[in-house]
Amino acid sequence: MGVSDGISRAARGKIDDVNPKRILVVGAGHVGLYAALRLSKKLSRREAEVIVVDPQPHMTYQPFLPEASAGNISPRHAVVPLRRELRKCTVVAGTVTRIDHDRKTAIVQPISGPTREIQYDHVVVAPGSVSRTLPIPGLHEQGIGFKTIGEAIFLRNHVLDRLDVAAATTDPEVRRRALTFCFVGGGYAGIEALAEMEDMARDALRYYPELEPKDMRWVLVEATQRVLPEVDRDMGAYTVQQLLKRDMDIRLDTRLESCVDGVVKLSDGDSFPADTIVWTAGVKPSPMLDATDFPRDERRRVTCLPTLQVVDGDRVIEGAWSAGDCAAVPDLTKEPGNFCSPSAQHAVRQAARMADNIANVVRGREPVDYKHKHAGSVASLGLHKGVAQVYGVKMTGWPAWFMHRTYHMSRIPSFNRKVRVVVDWSLAFFLKREVVALGQLHDPREEFVEASAPVGAAR
Numbered sequence: 040m041g042v043s044d045g046i047s048r049a050a051r052g053k054i055d056d057v058n059p060k061r062i063l064v065v066g067a068g069h070v071g072l073y074a075a076l077r078l079s080k081k082l083s084r085r086e087a088e089v090i091v092v093d094p095q096p097h098m099t100y101q102p103f104l105p106e107a108s109a110g111n112i113s114p115r116h117a118v119v120p121l122r123r124e125l126r127k128c129t130v131v132a133g134t135v136t137r138i139d140h141d142r143k144t145a146i147v148q149p150i151s152g153p154t155r156e157i158q159y160d161h162v163v164v165a166p167g168s169v170s171r172t173l174p175i176p177g178l179h180e181q182g183i184g185f186k187t188i189g190e191a192i193f194l195r196n197h198v199l200d201r202l203d204v205a206a207a208t209t210d211p212e213v214r215r216r217a218l219t220f221c222f223v224g225g226g227y228a229g230i231e232a233l234a235e236m237e238d239m240a241r242d243a244l245r246y247y248p249e250l251e252p253k254d255m256r257w258v259l260v261e262a263t264q265r266v267l268p269e270v271d272r273d274m275g276a277y278t279v280q281q282l283l284k285r286d287m288d289i290r291l292d293t294r295l296e297s298c299v300d301g302v303v304k305l306s307d308g309d310s311f312p313a314d315t316i317v318w319t320a321g322v323k324p325s326p327m328l329d330a331t332d333f334p335r336d337e338r339r340r341v342t343c344l345p346t347l348q349v350v351d352g353d354r355v356i357e358g359a360w361s362a363g364d365c366a367a368v369p370d371l372t373k374e375p376g377n378f379c380s381p382s383a384q385h386a387v388r389q390a391a392r393m394a395d396n397i398a399n400v401v402r403g404r405e406p407v408d409y410k411h412k413h414a415g416s417v418a419s420l421g422l423h424k425g426v427a428q429v430y431g432v433k434m435t436g437w438p439a440w441f442m443h444r445t446y447h448m449s450r451i452p453s454f455n456r457k458v459r460v461v462v463d464w465s466l467a468f469f470l471k472r473e474v475v476a477l478g479q480l481h482d483p484r485e486e487f488v489e490a491s492a493p494v495g496a497a498r
């Protein structure tokens with residue numbers, strides 16, 4: 040059994056003449072960070088204490104992952120340090136492994152050491168989502184997702200490293216395989232990742248006299264007949280056109296069937312070896328929800344009321360709140376039966392509504408419904424290229440790209456991050472893009488292990 044937090048509700052009531060409510064925030068992503076920040080500003084310490092648990096020391100602003108991957112902004116500036124932002128909260132570096140809401144208790148596995156048990160009055164369930172994969176042979180061994188800063192930076196180093204491999208080899212097969220990059224899934228994450236990476240690699244080729252842009256093969260595999268389902272069909276078609284103009288290989292209505300040993304086999308019968316297979320074909324709610332007693336819908340999301348309270352049929356689960364990618368939140372701007380899409384746009388707004396509602400309930404007031412009409416989407420297709428549809432207004436090219444940047448700059452939390460991102464972009468305006476691979480970061484001990492090996496040991 041783990042170590043308890045040591046202070047039970049009753050005991051605390053005796054220690055203090057007030058009994059602040061304990062609010063446990065599970066996950067410090069778009070929902071968790073914004074909710075914790077607002078709760079800690081709205082409620083005094085006499086009213087509530089906010090505990091935030093996340094295994095990462097930072098919130099990742101995921102819409103900036105493609106830009107970080109392409110080297111347009113520093114990876115450090117696409118994340119927001121929790122301890123700096125959440126000064127009034129208690130931050131626990133760990134993973135919530137179980138929630139027993141009947142007992143209002145969560146089990147936390149700190150990043151090291153024994154488990155802890157944390158009791159709470161309110162819980163914000165916001166562990167987000169993970170890549171939704173399929174049982175495709177070879178995918179587990181060969182694929183990589185695009186949801187974390189680690190994946191984005193690994194991919195950047197990997198793509199640049201493949202250029203080095205291709206330039207150094209004399210074997211045409213090795214070169215072809217190194218220069219084949221396959222992305223599966225044409226939502227905004229997949230399209231932006233593909234377009235930004237290709238843009239970066241094309242830029243980098245100016246330093247590789249051995250290689251030409253036509254040596255690279257960038258493949259997008261999408262199971263439906265269109266890309267970017269978040270925008271209208273014509274905008275999706277425009278995006279495909281732009282990618283085709285850049286000689287990308289766009290396979291719509293096609294599925295990845297296998298990629299054993301890096302040999303990609305598609306449902307259209309084509310097959311080719313690729314050193315890079317990126318899976319961006321959707322998300323599913325965090326599997327940690329399986330270790331909770333919260334009600335879920337058929338897509339395994341936590342069922343919520345528009346107030347963001349967890350609900351089981353007609354029964355409101357007192358003290359339980361959820362939002363973001365892991366939650367089924369009714370979309371009140373559409374017909375009944377529709378739910379908010381998994382997007383940062385909803386996540387941050389839901390977080391604010393939820394924090395206000397928790398504050399209301401703590402103060403004995405009624406919670407209010409969340410209602411936001413999805414404004415649309417903005418996507419970058421590489422430097423100075425983009426596509427946007429916001430409140431019905433459609434934009435392409437430079438204006439769309441500019442809008443993408445200004446929108447996300449206004450959204451990333453904290454003044455500090457906004458300034459750093461703008462400085463990165465401004466520097467890139469005057470200086471050429473950094474295209475060096477720091478692949479050594481992924482195996483930093485290799486050289487030391489070799490140097491310190493006992494004399495005579497196999498090398």
Ligand SMILES: Cc1cc2nc3c(=O)[nH]c(=O)nc-3n(C[C@H](O)[C@H](O)[C@H](O)COP(=O)(O)OP(=O)(O)OC[C@H]3O[C@@H](n4cnc5c(N)ncnc54)[C@H](O)[C@@H]3O)c2cc1C
Pocket residue numbers: 065066067068069070071092093094095097098099100101102103104105133134135136165166167168185186187227228325327362363364365381382383384385386417
């Ligand atoms: C590449 C990419 C680009 C995107 N671009 C856009 C865009 O342009 N516009 C847009 O609206 N949306 C975009 N999105 C989607 C958007 O980022 C997500 O919808 C949003 O992050 C969801 O917020 P969340 O708080 O639910 O989850 P997250 O932000 O993912 O946060 C979940 C947090 O929970 C933590 N966690 C997980 N499990 C546990 C556990 N057991 N215990 C404790 N903590 C845990 C994680 O470490 C993480 O910090 C993009 C996503 C990606 C991947």
